[in-house]
Amino acid sequence: MNVNEQLFLAINNLSLLNIGILNVFCVFVTLYSPYLYAILLVVTYLLNHKNQALNAFYIALIGLFVNYTIGLFYYHPRPFVEGLGNLLIQHAENSSFPSNHATLAFAVSFGFWYSKEKLLSIASFVFALITGFTRVFVGVHFPFDIIGSFFVAIVALVLFNAFRAYFEVLSRFLIKLQVKIFKSVGLKV
Incomplete structure (x- = not known):
């Protein structure tokens, strides 16, 4: 058993403790984090931090495009495909590396580094770490998938800056x- 599998089992086996609130929290975050990030981007945009929201959106799009490109050339089975761990949600048997959820989370948090709202930047990065943890906890990703996503988000940030x-x-x-558009429909800008 390699280090990636050992780390996966150490995290995923926590779900077997049946700590109800922890399991529910991790399932919720793993399923709904993309929607939470979308809401965060929209709210940030509407609160007049338009450029920060758009920058985070662009970095996320670049990161997801990099993930897609990696997926065209590299397949790594998910833990449950290899018969490892405890699966808390249903998931397709597509490639696990890198994680789209974690890439989105890290990319959005990197986009907020440009914000004057440092608390937003820090909070979104902490939530990105939580998102990555929950993906392993529920059994759909290996830890190295999440680490890979972190680096994909860095690549996305570098490409954005370029x-x-x-x-x-x-x-x-x-x-x-x-x-x-807002003015044409009578909305305040």
């Missing part, structure tokens, strides 16, 4: 478009 000028042009266009 093309930042283009993203700034896109952001200005999208913000102007949003203002125009």
